Amino acid sequence: MKIGVLSDTHIHLAEEIPQKVIAVFSSVDFIVHAGDFVGSAVLEGLKQLGEVKAVHGNVDSMNLKRLLPDKELLTVGNRKIGITHGWGGPEGIEQRVRQLFEDVDIIIYGHSHIAKVERSGGVLFFNPGPGYCSFGILTIDDDIKAEIIRV
DSSP states (O other): OEEEEEOOOOBSOGGGSOHHHHHHHTTSSEEEEOSOOBSHHHHHHHHTTSOEEEOOOTTSOHHHHHHSOSEEEEEETTEEEEEEOOOSOSTTHHHHHHTTOSSOSEEEOOSSOOOEEEEETTEEEEEOOOTTTEEEEEEESSSEEEEEEEO
16 A cells, blocks of 8 residues: 655645646555645645545644544554644654554654655654645555655
């Protein structure tokens, strides 16, 4: 299973999604966005590429905050994935988002604008960084592989 991962796109129009993101996401099984789209047109644009699982972020429109949850739990194969945006300063964000999910293998988050792939306490923490600079690919089969791709 190949998952495209975005966060913190901070754009208003689908046409502003970087072409590299669109090219790579055209071949994923589904897309995860960890919040801070800003406007719903970006969500709708991503849905044109395929299925989208998403949460809202702190700067999203009220419409998106009503439409999307603040956290989501997915099961892909035998792996559990928690998705949230995050909050507060970058220091300690992994510990804060960890408190939202009990039994997970992966936590996808954003907010800090710092791309990161880090394993801690049996959990893979995956922040794709801000969508205007980077995005991620999460591959789940017998193993889990997370990759940051620069725009």
